[in-house]
Amino acid sequence: MSISGIDDVERLRRINQALISRVERSMDQQGNAFSLFQTAINLEGRVRQHTEELRGALRRLEQSNIDLVAAKENAERANFSKTRFLAAASHDVLQPLNAAHLSVSALSELQTTIEGKQLVAQVERALETMDDLLRTLLDISKLDAGVVRAEIGDVALQPLFQSLESDFSPVAAQRGLDLRFLPTDAVIRTDRSMFRRILQNVISNALRYTEQGGVLVGARRRGNRVLVNVVDTGTGIPPDQYEAVYEEFHRGANALEGDRAGMGAGLGLGLSIVRRLVNALSHEISFTSRLGRGTVFRVLATASTMPYHNGRADAPPAPPRGYGLYGTRVLVVENDQSVREAMAALLSRWSCQVKVASNRNGALGCLDDGWRPDLIIADQHLDHGDLGSQTIRHLRIKAARSIPALLVTADPSGMLASEARRSGIELMHKPVKPAELRALMAHLLA
Template sequence: MAAEAEALARKEAERANDAKTRFLAAASHDLRQPLQSALLFAAALAPHVAGPRGREVLGSLDRSLESLRTLLDRLLDISKLDAGVVKPVVAAFPIGRLLDELDVAYAPRAAFKGLAWRVTPAATTVRSDPDLLGRILRNLIENALRYTAQGVVEVNARTEGGALLIEVRDTGAGIAEDSQEAIFQEFHRIGTADTVPGGDKGLGLGLAIVRRLSHLLDHPVTVRSTPGAGSVFAVRVPLGDASAAHQAPQPVPAAPGEAPAASGKRVLVVDDDPLLCTALSSMIRHWGYEVVDAGSRAEAEAKLDAVPPPELVVTDYRLGDGTTGIDLLAALARRGVTPMRGILLTGETGSALLDEARSLGCAVLHKPVAPPALRQALAGN
């Protein structure tokens, strides 16, 4: 009887976890569409706002929308990790490059709070997925900034026992010993958060994502903390072969704020949401592209009978008429229209979609897409 009860309890727990995963995916998906429109309209509005007060209000709007986008991104991260669609791409790379990126990204945030910010340079080569490791460190840094009212947040790295130990230290609120395991649970928040002024308090998902990613990569994460004195989160990353890292080609990102030239390229924009289609088209035109927009696959094909073929296609995944953006790209290919680049916008997290998109050489951007990310995707970066 005890064994049967245990098996039943385990099945109930699995059903509850599956239901939670479906809820997170559905909630984040349904909220992404209106937020995507708001982000795009705010970006389209920016060039037309004059005067210091107007710019100040627009800046506040941008920060609020970005905070909401971050929250939804974390919901999406949780649902993707639970669905098993995140697959690490492990390679040897110099950790210094990632630490430099983090330094540039978070120095302004620390300065805004009046905190000292330090990142110790490191020339060590590690073996990991640079994107997923970066997400672990970003979550730890954001957590440190959120819970630190004064003092310092620092990131340093040192070799120890055949691995690189990357530490994120802060002089913040600290965590009681009996809470140091609970903080890695979903929606767990410490009530004493000292948030960045004008920022968000978070959903309590950052460390839950860290725990899942650390298990996925087999990079143990530990915490040492004293209430009132701060915390140290450490990630243990395997060392890599420096020669292999030097042989791997490294992408050259555009400089911050640098706008890739559009050169009047033709873009087909397809979305069954009229508001979002208008916002997308308006913003892409502002970047210097020629735009043809449509609300369905059928409308897109009809319009292309009268205009030259597009060089790029930006399409929603679900087009509302029983077809998808992938169906659209396949139909265009059958007509002999092969765009330079296809970009699929979606809130879906399933691995089948990602695999199908990759098979067509199509980029996938998850909603809500920040305008700079879409602009870089259009430019091929």
């Protein structure tokens, strides 16, 4: 169409506007395509950057896992080394003390004068103090090192109370104190030996700081837990010493003298052990005290759902029927010469027939001539890497009968205690107290 044919200016304007709009739309479409292209390039760059960051994070996480595994292995090796060191320390430190105990006991029976007996008694008291100190320090070291593992089970408190009453009643009676344990049917979730040690130390402390009146021990339920109270009428604890009572070697200013208390000198370690044991068992301990009126210690433990039945298997064993050891044939298997000689001398003083050996082959050789022991006393760690528990088993096989056996050792491991129970072997830890040894021998032979 020619321009001359168009006579409508408005029409020309509309045509021009339409052409301009079409051109603008075309340019916008091209611009949008270019923007999309740029956006795609930017997104690809960001994806690549985040991918690299993720790969770096994964590499760092993998290295952290490797470091954690290495740290765990190092910690396990360190714990194993601590366990072995403490076991070796227990054995090496207590071994000579055990020999001294046995030798002094044999020496005391040779004394005929009052002066000689008094000197021997002084040496025995010094050895007892040294024994208590070394054992407690080793216990603290083992608890701090984390090598003590609690064996949690259902523990009835009544048999435990009866056992503690049997132990402490003579001490209380000697001092004119009233010691009472209230009957209870409570059963708690705890480690029996560790919880007994807690109560033993708290009761011992209560008696030591009480001059008149007495000590009362009882238990009561509190929801799903059991509260054990140890109440004394002693001297009380000053408020400024509340935190210090759990510190090592702390002895209260109101402590009675050892001989006057009739319990020997305290070491100031009893409650320090108690706090560590309570923490290891996840129990709680607290106390309230009034000067001149007394103290109440409270131990809170989780209650068991198992009901208590009187006459349980964990009731304390009946006392031995007699102490006659005359003519008893005893085989002593011990690798330490001083301990072996001291033990043989002590048993001979008790009129026993003794044979000794330092390892399994030597012990088995003692049976070659038909001689059969009535009782075996063995250390756990013998010469040539032999173990006392295995040696006892071989001796029983050769003798064709289950010979009563006693494992006397400084090895504190729970595994050894479990193995001894399974094998029907009594366990006694060094240093041995001769009176306890004689009583246990009589019990095994009865």
